[in-house]
Amino acid sequence: MSVCFVLVNPQMGENIGFVARAMANFALQDLRIVNPRDGWPNVAANAASSGAFVEGGVQCQVFDTVQDAVSDCHLVLATTARERTQAKQVYGVREAAQNIFQRKQSGLKSAILFGAERSGLSNESISLAHGIITFPVNSQFSSLNLGQAALLVAYELFQSQDDEGELLPFVSHFGSPPAPHAMLAHFMQNLQNELVAKHYFMPADKAEIMQQNLQALIMRMDLTEADVKTLFAVVNSLRNDRG
Amino acid sequence: MSVCFVLVNPQMGENIGFVARAMANFALQDLRIVNPRDGWPNVAANAASSGAFVEGGVQCQVFDTVQDAVSDCHLVLATTARERTQAKQVYGVREAAQNIFQRKQSGLKSAILFGAERSGLSNESISLAHGIITFPVNSQFSSLNLGQAALLVAYELFQSQDDEGELLPFVSHFGSPPAPHAMLAHFMQNLQNELVAKHYFMPADKAEIMQQNLQALIMRMDLTEADVKTLFAVVNSLRNDRG
Numbered sequence: 001m002s003v004c005f006v007l008v009n010p011q012m013g014e015n016i017g018f019v020a021r022a023m024a025n026f027a028l029q030d031l032r033i034v035n036p037r038d039g040w041p042n043v044a045a046n047a048a049s050s051g052a053f054v055e056g057g058v059q060c061q062v063f064d065t066v067q068d069a070v071s072d073c074h075l076v077l078a079t080t081a082r083e084r085t086q087a088k089q090v091y092g093v094r095e096a097a098q099n100i101f102q103r104k105q106s107g108l109k110s111a112i113l114f115g116a117e118r119s120g121l122s123n124e125s126i127s128l129a130h131g132i133i134t135f136p137v138n139s140q141f142s143s144l145n146l147g148q149a150a151l152l153v154a155y156e157l158f159q160s161q162d163d164e165g166e167l168l169p170f171v172s173h174f175g176s177p178p179a180p181h182a183m184l185a186h187f188m189q190n191l192q193n194e195l196v197a198k199h200y201f202m203p204a205d206k207a208e209i210m211q212q213n214l215q216a217l218i219m220r221m222d223l224t225e226a227d228v229k230t231l232f233a234v235v236n237s238l239r240n241d242r243g
Numbered sequence: 244m245s246v247c248f249v250l251v252n253p254q255m256g257e258n259i260g261f262v263a264r265a266m267a268n269f270a271l272q273d274l275r276i277v278n279p280r281d282g283w284p285n286v287a288a289n290a291a292s293s294g295a296f297v298e299g300g301v302q303c304q305v306f307d308t309v310q311d312a313v314s315d316c317h318l319v320l321a322t323t324a325r326e327r328t329q330a331k332q333v334y335g336v337r338e339a340a341q342n343i344f345q346r347k348q349s350g351l352k353s354a355i356l357f358g359a360e361r362s363g364l365s366n367e368s369i370s371l372a373h374g375i376i377t378f379p380v381n382s383q384f385s386s387l388n389l390g391q392a393a394l395l396v397a398y399e400l401f402q403s404q405d406d407e408g409e410l411l412p413f414v415s416h417f418g419s420p421p422a423p424h425a426m427l428a429h430f431m432q433n434l435q436n437e438l439v440a441k442h443y444f445m446p447a448d449k450a451e452i453m454q455q456n457l458q459a460l461i462m463r464m465d466l467t468e469a470d471v472k473t474l475f476a477v478v479n480s481l482r483n484d485r486g
Contacts, residue, residue: 022391026379056384094402138270141299148265151391152398158379159337214480 017048024056148183176224261390262293267299
């Protein structure tokens with residue numbers, strides 16, 4: 001299971017079922033739900049899934065936070081309908097699928113984040129992603145819903161396997177494997193603690209946006225495991241008052 | 244409007260609305276409905292369309308027969324979930340989109356047929372098509388519904404415009420434009436009349452399948468306008484008892 005779909009704060013169970021159905025149609029089985037409004041399990045989700053949780057083999061896990069849901073993933077991409085202010089790599093659906101497939105070939109796991117039905121993903125959730133997936137739609141009429149967005153991503157992931165011969169396995173440019181998300185999160189938490197101690201996040205009403213910007217900066221760097229170890233050492237060195 | 248979606252005997256208005264929404268998302272506007280179970284206009288279709296018939300600009304026409312619905316089209320492709328016995332060219336969704344786009348570049352119109360929710364397209368409807376579109380899905384779990392199938396076709400049609408540079412306009416191999424469907428239908432009707440007069444379609448309980456096979460054979464030939472004129476002359480010549 002090298003790709004997971006992560007639904008963040010989904011509202012209607014029916015839509016969770018549609019996503020599971022789309023996943024099963026294209027042989028995906030790892031569904032993760034963060035803080036679903038109506039709890040889990042959900043009768044409406046089962047009804048709409050057309051058996052995706054049974055015959056389709058879709059496994060569903062529930063998490064409290066996005067961070068927990070993606071901790072074992074090496075590439076996290078956030079789906080968004082609108083332009084976002086965060087500076088991140090932007091992928092079309094097909095291009096995203098090819099990137100994910102390349103990583104799969106190297107044994108690396110990817111996550112796709114989908115936001116709540118009306119509000120989409122929060123800036124905080126997006127800041128946890130390495131990049132953004134946008135959908136090529138009619139600029140005059142764009143009303144893709146959650147199930148439709150999931151269907152298109154699942155379809156392109158399945159298709160990308162057909163292009164297998166043309167795609168080379170993903171190789172980090174820097175001779176070390178990409179850092180799993182949990183390693184990045186651990187580093188970020190450590191960095192934040194240090195910065196809080198130094199009163200970096202001031203004034204208080206700007207603290208949240210400052211943290212998000214820092215998080216987004218780190219995610220954009222596509223850090224390898226070796227990079228994170230290096231940065232850990234740098235931060236530890238800096239905080240050392242005796243330095 | 245060089246591509247139309249044709250829904251044959253659709254049952255739930257909601258699904259017609261989902262199809263219209265998928266079309267509008269990808270800038271398609273020519274929707275044709277053959278013999279909808281619940282008539283037209285349809286309140287449920289409007290509700291599910293998210294405004295596709297208004298802001299999305301989707302135009303809907305109702306027809307009594309598939310033949311009427313596709314009479315101005317030069318390429319007719321039937322979507323099917325199962326293997327079919329009729330010998331026809333089979334396209335994946337992406338490949339179909341590229342073929343349609345090439346024809347569009349040459350001013351030729353294409354139609355995609357979608358069957359009723361449960362039963363799909365009848366063999367009779369499929370016999371009117373030049374080829375078949377299949378969806379690459381998980382062989383262990385395949386439950387694409389009408390709205391999902393339409394979304395994938397619409398998405399690939401929209402995507403194919405991005406590949407424009409790589410695709411050459413469609414050129415008939417035979418120096419004459421492809422025959423529009425109405426011309427083929429006229430020829431088929433004439434041929435059938437002649438054959439009925441000659442008691443070709445016997446025994447009576449095989450007549451329907453014999454007609455479908457003949458229709459499928461004609462559609463598979465990708466006839467140009469010049470070809471049809473030639474065949475008309477051949478048939479006329481053959482039926483002439485003084486020959």
